[in-house]
Amino acid sequence: MKLHILGCYAATPRTLTNPTSQVLDIKGHMFLIDCGEGTQVQLRKNKIKFSRINHIFISHLHGDHFFGLPGLISTFRLLGRDKEMHIYGPKGIKEAITLLLKLGDSWTNFPLIFHELTSKETELIYEDDKVSVETIPLNHRVYTNGFLFKEKLGERKLNTEKVAKHKIDISSYQNIKNGKDVTLDSGQVIPNTELTFDSPKPKTYAYCSDTAYMPEIIPQIKGSDVLYHESTFLDSEEHLSGKTKHATAKEAAAIAKAADVGILILGHYSTRYKSIELFKEEAQTIFQNVELADDGKIFEF
Amino acid sequence: MKLHILGCYAATPRTLTNPTSQVLDIKGHMFLIDCGEGTQVQLRKNKIKFSRINHIFISHLHGDHFFGLPGLISTFRLLGRDKEMHIYGPKGIKEAITLLLKLGDSWTNFPLIFHELTSKETELIYEDDKVSVETIPLNHRVYTNGFLFKEKLGERKLNTEKVAKHKIDISSYQNIKNGKDVTLDSGQVIPNTELTFDSPKPKTYAYCSDTAYMPEIIPQIKGSDVLYHESTFLDSEEHLSGKTKHATAKEAAAIAKAADVGILILGHYSTRYKSIELFKEEAQTIFQNVELADDGKIFEF
Numbered sequence A, B: 001m002k003l004h005i006l007g008c009y010a011a012t013p014r015t016l017t018n019p020t021s022q023v024l025d026i027k028g029h030m031f032l033i034d035c036g037e038g039t040q041v042q043l044r045k046n047k048i049k050f051s052r053i054n055h056i057f058i059s060h061l062h063g064d065h066f067f068g069l070p071g072l073i074s075t076f077r078l079l080g081r082d083k084e085m086h087i088y089g090p091k092g093i094k095e096a097i098t099l100l101l102k103l104g105d106s107w108t109n110f111p112l113i114f115h116e117l118t119s120k121e122t123e124l125i126y127e128d129d130k131v132s133v134e135t136i137p138l139n140h141r142v143y144t145n146g147f148l149f150k151e152k153l154g155e156r157k158l159n160t161e162k163v164a165k166h167k168i169d170i171s172s173y174q175n176i177k178n179g180k181d182v183t184l185d186s187g188q189v190i191p192n193t194e195l196t197f198d199s200p201k202p203k204t205y206a207y208c209s210d211t212a213y214m215p216e217i218i219p220q221i222k223g224s225d226v227l228y229h230e231s232t233f234l235d236s237e238e239h240l241s242g243k244t245k246h247a248t249a250k251e252a253a254a255i256a257k258a259a260d261v262g263i264l265i266l267g268h269y270s271t272r273y274k275s276i277e278l279f280k281e282e283a284q285t286i287f288q289n290v291e292l293a294d295d296g297k298i299f300e301f
Helices: A039-045 A069-078 A093-103 A160-165 A170-177 A215-221 A235-244 A249-259 A277-283 B039-045 B069-078 B093-103 B160-165 B170-177 B215-221 B235-244 B249-259 B277-284
Strands: A002-007 A021-026 A029-033 A055-057 A085-090 A112-117 A124-127 A131-137 A145-151 A204-208 A226-230 A263-267 A290-292 A298-300 B002-007 B021-026 B029-033 B055-057 B085-090 B112-117 B124-127 B131-137 B145-151 B204-208 B226-230 B263-267 B290-292 B298-300
Touching: A002 A039, A021 A039, A021 A145, A021 A204, A039 A069, A069 A085, A069 A093, A085 A093, A085 A124, A093 A112, A093 B093, A131 A204, A131 A215, A145 A215, A204 A215, A215 A249, A226 A249, A235 A249, A249 A263, A249 A277, A263 A277, A277 A290, B002 B039, B021 B039, B021 B145, B021 B204, B039 B069, B069 B085, B069 B093, B085 B093, B085 B124, B093 B112, B131 B204, B131 B215, B145 B215, B204 B215, B215 B249, B226 B249, B235 B249, B249 B263, B249 B277, B263 B277, B277 B290
Parallel strands: A029 A055, A055 A085, A085 A112, A204 A226, A226 A263, A263 A290, B029 B055, B055 B085, B085 B112, B204 B226, B226 B263, B263 B290
Antiparallel strands: A002 A021, A002 A298, A021 A029, A124 A131, A131 A145, A145 A204, B002 B021, B002 B298, B021 B029, B124 B131, B131 B145, B145 B204
C-alpha cells in the first residue's frame, strides 16, 4: 500500500496548502479519497496518471472535500476517457455533478456511475477478489463517512526449492498457491504447508475525516495498520472542535491508542497554527507512532 | 484601470497554467471576471484583497470559467464577510451555487445576489456614477456573454490658479467641477472653460471570451482602449476553432483592427503550443498593438 497525500489542510485552499485529497495505491487500484478544489493540479504535481483512477470516494459534501470533483470529471472527458468511473459519496452528489455538467452542456463520454450513500450504519460499498471498502459512519456537521480499505489474504507463496525437490509439474502450481496438498505419483501426499510460505499479511487503512471525537468507530477500525484521523485543532482549541465537530490531535491519538492501530497519520490541520509539528507533539503524549500528513508526502506500508 | 490576469489558459488547470479569471481595478472597484478552478488561490498569490471584490461577472458556465466560484463563495463566508456580493452570469448559475451550498449545509452569512442573464441582445447590467458594465453577446457552444466596462466622464479638473485669481469662494468649487460658469459679485461671468481643465478621457475595456470569430461585436466595442479577445488556437488549427466555437489569434486581430481598439490582449490559449509568442506573431501580421496575457501579469492603462 502506498498513500499519496495530495492535500491535508482544513477549509480554504491557499498558496501552499491544499484542501483534502489523497490517493491510495492498493493492489493495483488507485483509489481517490476526497477531492477538494485543485485536486486535479495536485494529481499532476504528484505524477499520478489520471487514467488509473476508476473509483472516487467522497466523505462528505463540504467544499474542501469535493469542490475539485466537477473539474476533475470534466478533465477526464477532455482527456478522452472511455472507461467507467465510479463515484461513492453522500446522497445529493449525483444531482450536483449532473447539474454542473448539464449547465455547461458537457456531459461525459464515459459512464459515470454514482453510488449514493445514506446509511448511518457501516456498509460494504466496494469489493473484488483483492480488496474491499467499507464506510465508517462519522460525526460531523453534515452526513459523513470515513472509509476502511482492507486487502484480502492473497495466494500462498510457492516454495520453489521444495517444489523442485519433489519434481512437481507446473500444472499443479495454481492449486498449490490456492492451498491444496499434492499427491505424488508414488501416492505420497505432500502437505501444502511444506510447499508454500504464508502470503503477506493483508493490510488495512482507515480514513476518518471529518469527524468529532467518536469512540464508536474503535471496534470497526481495531488493529488497522494505518489510521488517518483528522486533527483540525490542538487541545487548546477544544471548545472550537466541539462546536465545529472536528477533532483535536489528542482525541485522534486517543482513538489510535484504543483501536491499537499500527500508525496514526494526522491531517486536516487548521492553518491557524505556526507549525504542524505541534500536532505530533500533542498526539505523542498519548500514542507514540504518529506521522504527519503533508501535501505531496507519500507513505508506504 | 489596472487589469490583473489570474489565469488565461484554456480548458484544464495544470501545474503552471490556470483557467480563466481576471480582476479589473476600475474607479475603486475590483471587478472579478470569470472564476475558473483555483481562482481563490490565484487571488492570494496576486495579493488581491478578497474584501474588495463585490461584483463577479461570469461569461458562461463551462468549468474553466466558473468551477472556482463555489469555493470562493465558501471562503468569503469563512472570512466573515457581511457585505452584499453580486454575481452576474447565465441563467442556471443561481441554482448551481445554491445547490452546492445547500448540500454542504453552509449557506452564506452575507447577502448573495444573483443577476441571471438570458438576453441575446446587449444589456446594461451594472451602473453607478463612475462606471457602467454592458454584456457583449458572444458565439460559443453554450450561452455566453463578454463584458464591456466603461468609465464615465469624471468631474472637470479645477484650475486652481485661475480660481484664486478671481477670488472665487470654495463653496462654488463643486459647481465649477460640474461644469457651471461663475458670476462674480461684480456681475462679470467667468466661463467654466477658463476655470477648469478637461477631465481625463474615460477608458473602456472589452472582455470577449469564449467566442468564435464574431464580427457582429465590432460596432459595440468600436474604439475601446483595450480588448481582451480569446485566441484558443492558431490559424493552423482553424478547423478546430470552427468546431469548438473558439477563435484563432488571426481572427482576434481582425476584430481588433476592424474595431480600431487601442490594445489587443490575447489569452485563453490552448496548451498544445510550444510558446505563446506564436499567438502574438500571428496576430501582429494583422494588427500591431498586441499584448499577451499570462498568469500573474498586470496591465495598466
